[in-house]
Amino acid sequence: MSTPSAPPPCPHLAAHRLSSRPLRFLRRCLRVRPLGRPEIRRDPRELPRCSPCAAASPSQSPRLYACLSCAAVFCPSHAASHASASAGPGHQIAVDVDRAELFCAACGDQVYDPDFDHAVFLAQSSSLLPSTSSTSPSPAPRKRRRVDYRAWAPDPAEFALMSSADPTTSASAAAPAGLRGLNNLGNTCFMNSVLQALLHAPPLRNYFLGDRHNRFLCPRRTPVRHRATEADAAKVACLACDLDEIYSAAFSGERMPYSPAKFLYSWWQHASNLASYEQQDAHEFFISILDHIHENIKDDQHKSHAQGHGDCCIAHRVFSGILRSDVTCTSCGFTSTTFEPCMDISLDLDIGDNTPFGVANTKPHVRNGERGLAGMNSKVSTLMRCLERFTRAERLDAEQKFFCERCDERQESLKQMSIRRLPLVSCFHIKRFEHSAVKKVSRKVDHCLQFPFSLDMAPYLSSSILRSRYGNRIFPAEASDADAVSELSSEFEIFAVITHSGKLEAGHYVTYLRLNNHWYKCDDAWVTRVEEHTVRTSQAYMLFYVQKTLYYKACERAAAV
């Protein structure tokens, strides 16, 4: 819920809007300085001064207001007198000349007006026209029409039918469907933990259980007798087929642990550089298998995975999102924007160095100290703080000067990341393993991470980040459809947590799954039920969130199955 909504205007503002001339004249006076900071100046070189003050002391107050009715300039201490002394109504509303904010001198408070904000926003975007602003068409031009979500719940008759048909979902079943241990084949807990998370990723699970990739009909599998040489073996093994087999095994109803030996064999045939009997990194494995699934089943006609549309394969459809990267020149404000697809988001663990003020202070919310939680902060990081840090504007090093097209030379710059499109399943990878190239040593960061079970990604979306960069102005509905819809579906629910315990070289991965609102711990072959606090206090390494509401793409064809 991060779209700014205009609060009801104070009576003075309302009266002013009705009676006085429109704010059109202000648009001429709006000048935008570098980095989008708007100010009110009738003349570019004008230096406003407080007239009552000028006579008194030479020191100037930092805040100056210009009356909207008579353009008199005054400082806050003289504001009230101007509002009451002047003859006639309408002198209560003034504008902060350096910040372009409306001020009601009678109320003594800052007030907000959508039309004024719109004017400011237009001035800002027109000043930055050469670069992409949020009103320019998005680089992914395809508009996706979506079907409106209508909530549905089964009525008693339907519910009875559902429970009778599938024994695993009935109340008498001991455990939810698909819950099954995976045998450790020798240091393969990294593989088991990721497989457990994938087994219960709703879109991926539905895809395989819905027979969308049938291992018996997959064209990439050729019968054994046609296999000419050993070299062709790698092409024959289809990881998606092997994954299909694991889904069948997990959801078969069998409760004895399953050994994913065939999957290991196939994966080693694909990723020969990682094929060895030693402990591996779960995140590396995760990326590796998504990559190989893509290679196996990608549809060569769809080159669109580069744009993150996810039409190439199920792995991208489920996990691929788009990140937006803005690099801004600090001297002229020119911004260069690039988009890149991502399968997951790797976050640094910010260990208690809570510096709430980024360089340009463009964060959507500013902390004013942690009241009452001061003792916790040094050791506890939160996922949301990590995400804030990820989307914070960072000043790039002096060595990495960015070539600004407008200035035509290398300048110091700010870089800011944001999420352009959210994937169906968001995977967050917490960087717990630090490799220091200088000291040639690696270590594990053990700090605890607090993470919510319900996550709203709205503050980290490009639309929110851009809006806050331009001062959180209220402006009319977003230009591009995709942005507007993504605001609706930015709520996520957690379903799997992969934790790591132990040291860097000798550690153990365990997956916690949330099924039917209960938490289960999957420790290789051992599946046990655990309480929430066990999950909350574990050392999260990878977090999996799924979109709470899935939207169906409207079908262009008239007659659809």
Next chain:
Amino acid sequence: MSSSNDAPLSPRSQLALCCFEELLDCAVADVASECHRIARLGLDRSVDAEEEELRVWAARAAAGAEHHHPGGGGAAEEAGAGAGSKGGVDVFGQTHPAIAADVIKCMNCGRPVVAGRFAPHLEKCMGKGRKARAKITRSSTAGRTRSSNGITASSYSPYSNAANTNRVNVPNGVTDGGCGTGGDHSSHVP
């Protein structure tokens, strides 16, 4: 930043101080204005929600720690190959050994392997890893000449002939008679 009353400041210092104060006021006013806008426009709801979450989390973590410290085993993780919870049963009422006892047929060589040792076996079997050599399996040698079997069939063996010639010459005093293999020399017994 000292508003010291020690000595009167020089005009230059006064000016510098003035500048600094103005910049500071400006910065503070910026922040105040932004925060005011964020609060009024309802953009800061997530901040409160997050702090609430953190408070709840801290409370639950503390409560959980109290419960589990005497217990010990429940949340304790083990490094290494993973032995799971000690004692007790899993959610289906089963128990499992430390090393999985399932027997799997290796896809590479066809031999039965214990599941818990499948990965090291496969590593050697496929020829990956450091010390492994790829095993010669039926499939890898199909179609090639069987050089390993050729040694016995061929006549390339220096030792077998020498043995024959030596054996012939062993009996004393018997020379030239009945000896068919290259009797160029004969030993004469004086």
